[in-house]
Amino acid sequence: MTNHQRGVIVPNQYAGVIRIAALLLCLGSSIVQANPRLPWPAELPAALVPKASIYVSEKSNLVLDFHGSVQDPDLVIFMAGNQYMVLPELIAAFRAWLAAQPDRAGVKADRIFYATTPPGRLIDAMEAGQLVLGNLWIDVRPGRLWPDVFMTGPRQQRRLQARKFVDSWSIYARNRGVVLLVRSGNPKNIRGLPDLAREDVRVALSSPVREPASFESYSNTLRAQAGPGFPDLLLKKASTTSPLAVHHRENPQFIYDGVADVAPMYYHFGEYLKSRMPEHFDYVGLPSEGNARDALAISMIQDAPHRAAAEAWIEFIRSDAAAAVYQKHGFDYAAAEERARRESK
Numbered sequence: 001m002t003n004h005q006r007g008v009i010v011p012n013q014y015a016g017v018i019r020i021a022a023l024l025l026c027l028g029s030s031i032v033q034a035n036p037r038l039p040w041p042a043e044l045p046a047a048l049v050p051k052a053s054i055y056v057s058e059k060s061n062l063v064l065d066f067h068g069s070v071q072d073p074d075l076v077i078f079m080a081g082n083q084y085m086v087l088p089e090l091i092a093a094f095r096a097w098l099a100a101q102p103d104r105a106g107v108k109a110d111r112i113f114y115a116t117t118p119p120g121r122l123i124d125a126m127e128a129g130q131l132v133l134g135n136l137w138i139d140v141r142p143g144r145l146w147p148d149v150f151m152t153g154p155r156q157q158r159r160l161q162a163r164k165f166v167d168s169w170s171i172y173a174r175n176r177g178v179v180l181l182v183r184s185g186n187p188k189n190i191r192g193l194p195d196l197a198r199e200d201v202r203v204a205l206s207s208p209v210r211e212p213a214s215f216e217s218y219s220n221t222l223r224a225q226a227g228p229g230f231p232d233l234l235l236k237k238a239s240t241t242s243p244l245a246v247h248h249r250e251n252p253q254f255i256y257d258g259v260a261d262v263a264p265m266y267y268h269f270g271e272y273l274k275s276r277m278p279e280h281f282d283y284v285g286l287p288s289e290g291n292a293r294d295a296l297a298i299s300m301i302q303d304a305p306h307r308a309a310a311e312a313w314i315e316f317i318r319s320d321a322a323a324a325v326y327q328k329h330g331f332d333y334a335a336a337e338e339r340a341r342r343e344s345k
Helices: 015-026 029-033 087-099 119-128 154-162 193-197 212-226 230-236 247-257 267-276 307-317 320-328 336-340
Strands: 075-079 112-115 130-133 136-139 149-152 170-174 178-183 262-266 281-284 295-300
Touching: 075 119, 075 307, 087 112, 087 307, 087 320, 119 130, 119 149, 119 154, 119 212, 149 154, 149 307, 154 212, 154 295, 170 320, 170 336, 178 212, 178 247, 178 267, 193 212, 193 230, 193 262, 212 230, 212 262, 247 262, 247 267, 262 267, 267 281, 295 307, 307 320
Parallel strands: 075 112, 075 149
Antiparallel strands: 130 136, 149 295, 170 295, 178 262, 178 281
């Protein structure tokens, strides 16, 4: 895998940026010009300061999956991006929970930074020491920006463990499987997986190269319900589109722009997008049998710079207060015994 595919650009490899730009052009001007960006709700971890200077150009410098300030944070959370809709309410619940814990007096949680990209990109950045966003780079290393906790599935937790970033992890939640995200009104009358093979149906599906974790998750359901070769069949369709970097933002945008008609996505994505933007999105449920449900786990980074805040956050994530927030947003929370159990394999 090349570095530009992994989200980390290092010296003498800027040709990768040119290749990405060329690919965007090849996808056609309809992606860029058909519609403005989706009206994503704000996901700030705290209120902006009065009269904060807002400098946003929607087609060039809007950043959705990095939340808060990298300068002097009290807590840094790296996580699998599919949880993005939970965090604003979860952080508010954490602050309320923290205020009610006498043994956590003195733990600061005013300045929280969290990243909700595909988790592999964040691990890449930890390994390389740098994460690049256009003309901006962030140094990702101890003494600069460095995570205190990592919230992702066991697959990526094992990768963190292999790099000796973490010792163990605890499972705290599972998603509720996969649905088919469609345009509001379902104009292509998509009713199930067989419809994705139709010639007139354009599919958006995670790339097995650029987003292997989400591709694996969705493919497990596609294979179980439509046959072992179904993901490959969809990828070979000339009209299938795969996101460049982050399917949880790009797939909805593809549907919004009219580039795709349907995208396999987790149930909680369908619920969130339908409830927040009903004029643009709906979803079609899939049978429960063979519908893969993935776990989410939390770990503390071995050299966490804000250890007291990290310990408090992990205790909170294992609490019923956190469970209530996740369940409200379409996840199933693990039983208390499983939340407390440390996994290392």
